[in-house]
Amino acid sequence: xxxxxxxxxxxxxxxxxxxxxxxxxTISGNEYVYWYRQIHSQGPQYIIHGLKNNETNEMASLxxxxxxxxxxxxxxxxxxxxxxxxxxxxxQGNQFYFGTGTSLTVIx
Amino acid sequence: GAxxxxxxxxxxxxxxTSVKIECRSLDFQATTMFWYRQFPKQSLMLMATxxxxxxxxxxxxxxxxxxxxxxxxxxxxxLTVTSxxxxxxxxxxxxxxxxxxxxxxxxxxxxRLTVT
Numbered sequence: 521x522x523x524x525x526x527x528x529x530x531x532x533x534x535x536x537x538x539x540x541x542x543x544x545x546t547i548s549g550n551e552y553v554y555w556y557r558q559i560h561s562q563g564p565q566y567i568i569h570g571l572k573n574n575e576t577n578e579m580a581s582l583x584x585x586x587x588x589x590x591x592x593x594x595x596x597x598x599x600x601x602x603x604x605x606x607x608x609x610x611x612q613g614n615q616f617y618f619g620t621g622t623s624l625t626v627i628x
Numbered sequence: 629g630a631x632x633x634x635x636x637x638x639x640x641x642x643x644x645t646s647v648k649i650e651c652r653s654l655d656f657q658a659t660t661m662f663w664y665r666q667f668p669k670q671s672l673m674l675m676a677t678x679x680x681x682x683x684x685x686x687x688x689x690x691x692x693x694x695x696x697x698x699x700x701x702x703x704x705x706x707l708t709v710t711s712x713x714x715x716x717x718x719x720x721x722x723x724x725x726x727x728x729x730x731x732x733x734x735x736x737x738x739x740r741l742t743v744t
Contacts, residue, residue, distance in 0.1 A: 522671075552731060563632070563721050563735035564672070607671070611731050614660065616723075618672040 522619035523547060523610040529623045532602075538595040540622050542608030545589040552611045553584060555593045557604040558621070564607065567593065598626045630656050630726045634736035641712055641743055649707045649739045651722030657702035658724035662733060663695075666719040678705045712743040 525543045532538040544553060552571050556564040568575055568582045570591070575582045581594040595602055607621040631654040641647045651661055659680050664672040676686045676697050684697035696708040705724075709716055719740055723733040 554731070561719070561738065561740070563737045566732060566734070569732070614731065615662070615674055615677060616733060617674060620671050
């Protein structure tokens with residue numbers, strides 16, 4: 521079962537930062553947090569992952585709280601093409617169990 | 629980056645027939661592949677984990693005799709839906725793990741199955 525909870529939907533103005541929260545209060549010490557997104561009727565796309573430290577790549581930043589019970593995905597300058605369902609996933613063993621995700625709508 | 633393909637992208641079949649879906653890793657060898665199912669407006673549900681050269685491990689509630697998984701090579705896994713029924717209509721997505729990238733999964737584009 522998924523170990524994550526996310527708000528079902530969010531809106532963000534184009535050009536602004538999108539901050540997507542995720543709760544994973546039962547995460548274990550060696551379990552990674554992964555973020556993927558899925559654009560309608562396509563396969564999920566990898567965004568970023570982390571364990572303890574904050575991470576940044578060309579797509580996004582991942583902020584993980586010190587107690588690791590929650591994290592936030594930040595899209596620094598949202599575009600219309602960022603409209604998608606964003607999934608926060610805690611890796612369990614070697615498998616992904618997807619939660620319900622957050623449907624992000626970027627508004628012009 | 630690592631690319632995973634699926635074939636076909638969509639298929640319509642009659643109730644009672646079987647359908648095979650292929651998942652290929654195009655530019656890497658995948659010792660582990662995963663199969664997911666996604667119903668409309670729902671999240672992805674893990675069906676099974678497929679390891680090259682061995683039997684697949686199915687998630688609880690997934691019928692292994694109905695959803696046959698074969699992972700005969702390092703670049704190909706197949707999912708066969710046997711005796712398909714309308715309730716099997718769904719979006720089937722595979723993913724593959726690239727050796728050396730221990731946890732990251734690369735997803736295929738999905739296959740839309742409609743059973744009439």
